Amino acid sequence: MTDAFEQQHQVLLTASPLQRVGAFALATLAKVDHPGQLTAERFTTVTGTMTRHLLATADVAKAADAGGFWLSASYMLWPNSKINPTARGKQSPAGRRELIMQWRAVPDPADWPGAPCAYCDRPACKWFGKVDIPLGASSEHRNTTAPGHEGTPLCYPCVACLWAFPYGAQLSGGRATAIHSWDDVFLAPVTRLAVQRTLAAAQAPPNKTKPGPYARELAALSAVRAYGQRLHSGVELIVLSNSNKEQFLRTQEMSQPIAQWLRSTVTEPNRRTGYQALVAAQATKAVPGEAFLAKRAFGxxxxxxxxxxxxxxxxxxxxxxxxxxxxxxxxxxxxxxxxxxxxxxxxxxxxxxxxxxxxxxxxxxxxxxxxxxxxxxxxxxxxxxxxxxxxxxxxxxxxxxxxxxxxxxxxxxxxxxxxxxxxxxxxxxxxxxxxxxxxxxxxxxxxxxxxxxxxxxxxxxxxxxxxx
Ligand SMILES: [Zn+2]
Structure with a gap:
């Protein structure tokens, strides 16, 4: 095996929050603690697992049907991709499977573009566009796009991380919501929990319950307070949609001092005592106290x-x-x-x-x-x-x-x-x-x-x- 080929199986953490969440999601899917522990073999297995999840939708007629979770999510995550073409209704399950396999396959090294990956600088395997890279996620790297090319050059492990991102997010209300932090020790368990929930949601009937106010911020607050160690970075809440109807990306930050202080309301007994009173003080008629505390903790x-x-x-x-x-x-x-x-x-x-x-x-x-x-x-x-x-x-x-x-x-x-x-x-x-x-x-x-x-x-x- 050549070095370049080896590299195409090694996940690196980059400066892209989405890629990082995806990298930790891949690690969870592969049952290891950290992306660095993904061997080439495990990486291949786990990208295969993701493809299998998509292939399972080939027998599903409509996104709302049982087993349609990833087809339904695909309209928000990967519009106009090979899992959901306009002519899908006329295709046979075998034809659908064929297209999905093509989409997710490693491009032949002979066809690689000879450009560095926009995220990690290793040789890219292909130019990717908005089908694979949600809006906004690529904008920080826009300068690396060569003239005459539509899209962004990525290596296979980096694009696989973007495909894995939704596993590390909560998919609901037409949005993908993920918690990110530059503190890897925090990001690992938070992403692990998100992946477990996504896998469970993919198996369950669609959840129609309407979330309460600021449910996303509240989930982040709960993750911070449940965390067992010192937090070394702030916590970002990323909400995005890549759908044709609405391209949306919003990142909010809970600063490190407030995140760490919120943790202390669990770990320090004299602060724990007053926490419920603090929560109650934040409430309004329409918004429960802890939800509003969470909302205010973001900025x-x-x-x-x-x-x-x-x-x-x-x-x-x-x-x-x-x-x-x-x-x-x-x-x-x-x-x-x-x-x-x-x-x-x-x-x-x-x-x-x-x-x-x-x-x-x-x-x-x-x-x-x-x-x-x-x-x-x-x-x-x-x-x-x-x-x-x-x-x-x-x-x-x-x-x-x-x-x-x-x-x-x-x-x-x-x-x-x-x-x-x-x-x-x-x-x-x-x-x-x-x-x-x-x-x-x-x-x-x-x-x-x-x-x-x-x-x-x-x-x-x-x-x-x-x-x-
Ligand atoms: Zn890369």
Whole structure:
């Protein structure tokens, strides 16, 4: 066997997420842990397995019939390919099988184009177009397409990985959804699970149940939280369709810090305790809390803090007291601000100290009014600086216990709240920390229900700031 021929049986991991998911899917189909363990023999066996799955559709009349899983998926994955030609209905099963075999066969080395593979640089075996390479997946390599050629040169192992990609994805709702990460140790088990589910789905009757909101993001969140090791890279959610009706590719990223932090809500006992309260705080009428947490974990990370704070305030308005869950949430909120929102530990400590002074100030009053005034000053259009000015003298002359510092808002704290890129998250953290400190002090305010409606108003305003 020549070197080139050897190479045509060796799967390499490349810079293409789709190819990488496919490579790990091939490994799973071959019952090995890593693509690097695919020997030439195993590689041949496993590409044969994929072809067999397609050949099985030759006896199926329609995609919706039993055994039609891969035929049905082919319209979304490989439109106008040899598994689903327009004239399919008139072809015999033998004729269909013949076409599928041609499509998936290794091209004769004599016919190779003499160009390097766009993904791995080894000799390509053929030019491939959108039938085999989903839209967008090839665009990053568009420059390598030689003039006069339609498509992208790929070697056989790389194109086999693209064919294997759907096994590592969830095929539903006309889309293929895959979880990818540059952390191979994470990608391996996540892809393995996806392949097992796809193989099971291929055997089962079509699943007609409508998925809940943000089901794809939620699945990624569950994968991250179920993972047993440290995550070294972020997690990407790839959703694509290659169909004639709709060519679609969307990649969203859950950053490494938030993915790792979400894991810590399982592994660290003091964070695990508050997780359900954090989840509940994210919910809306239409979207369950964990689904919305997952959605926000992909690129809207400050909203998780803002929602948590607004929700506590909202529940205060409903119950007349600050929910005791504020205590359980504290380890989550502070670690989130430091590890995910990138706040400085010293700044967080300053905000906690300031909150302690404010809780002393507000907690001396058994009325809810002063608390509400402070919260309103934090909301959109509120004058927080004016509020501090009006309270500073009061603090200095009347409220301050001897052990606490004389200045209510020292200049360093002023900067954090009014002159910092993260001023809004800092203020929201302050709102949270004040509520936590008041719960700690067992503050039991009294007052009318009208006042509670005021607080509900402020809570709605704070929640609205999500979109800032
Ligand atoms: Zn290649």
């Amino acid at each position: 809207d990370s400050t909203a998780i803090l803002f929602r948590t704070t607004a929700n506590l305030l909202d529940r205060f308005s409903a119950k007349g007291a600050i929910p005791v869950e504020a205590m359980g949430l504290a380890p989550l909120v502070y670690s989130y601000c430091i590890e995910v929102l990138n706040m400085d530990e010293k700044d967080v400590a300053r905000i906690q100290d300031l909150a302690r002074r404010l809780a002393t100030l507000l907690g001396q009053d058994s009325r809810r009014g002063p608390f509400t005034t402070f919260m309103r000053a934090n909301a959109k259009g509120g004058n927080l600086y004016g509020w501090f000015r009006s309270q500073s003298v009061e603090w200095l002359l009347k409220t301050r216990p001897d052990k606490m510092q004389r200045t209510l808002l020292p200049v360093e704290d002023y900067r954090l709240l009014f002159d910092d890129d993260r001023a809004w998250p800092h203020r929201r953290l302050l709102v949270f920390a004040v509520m936590e400190a008041l719960v700690e002090d067992n503050w039991q305010p009294k007052g009318s229900t009208e006042e509670l409606e005021d607080i509900a108003d402020v809570a709605a305003n704070l929640a609205d700031d999500d979109n800032e």
